[in-house]
Amino acid sequence: MSAETHKIFVCTSCRHKGTNCRPGYQLIKTLQEALKTALPLTGDDFEVSGIACMAGCSRPCTVAYRANAKATYLFGDIDPEADIDDLVAFALQYRELDDGWCNSGDRPGKLSRTALARIPAAIIVAEANEAAVS
Numbered sequence: 164m165s166a167e168t169h170k171i172f173v174c175t176s177c178r179h180k181g182t183n184c185r186p187g188y189q190l191i192k193t194l195q196e197a198l199k200t201a202l203p204l205t206g207d208d209f210e211v212s213g214i215a216c217m218a219g220c221s222r223p224c225t226v227a228y229r230a231n232a233k234a235t236y237l238f239g240d241i242d243p244e245a246d247i248d249d250l251v252a253f254a255l256q257y258r259e260l261d262d263g264w265c266n267s268g269d270r271p272g273k274l275s276r277t278a279l280a281r282i283p284a285a286i287i288v289a290e291a292n293e294a295a296v297s
């Protein structure tokens with residue numbers, strides 16, 4: 164398990180399909196509460212925050228997971244009410260993965276088929292090293 168803070172970003176611009184409702188803020192609150200319940204001793208391992216559009220607009224809602232030296236994920240088609248358990252289960256799984264890497268079949272429930280992007284940690288680490296050299 165990494166001691167680094169893991170970050171979950173929820174798009175606050177996504178709308179429910181066919182409506183003007185933007186459920187991102189409510190999803191942030193619900194996810195924060197669910198994580199506190201699931202992680203009573205280590206609830207601070209995750210920071211859940213809102214973010215502007217992550218370019219998954221046709222697949223609302225979008226949620227991203229990121230941590231230092233780990234793969235970054237962007238998921239779409241998240242139902243703010245029905246998919247909380249899957250989001251929490253993936254948070255627990257992601258926290259335990261050294262490099263954050265897992266295949267679709269290893270992810271819980273709906274997250275096994277709704278990834279819009281998985282960005283390997285190696286790219287991010289390589290860019291950080293380049294910046295340090297120049």
Ligand code: FES
Nearest residue numbers: 174216217219220
């Ligand atoms: S509006 Fe949410 S990803 Fe674009």
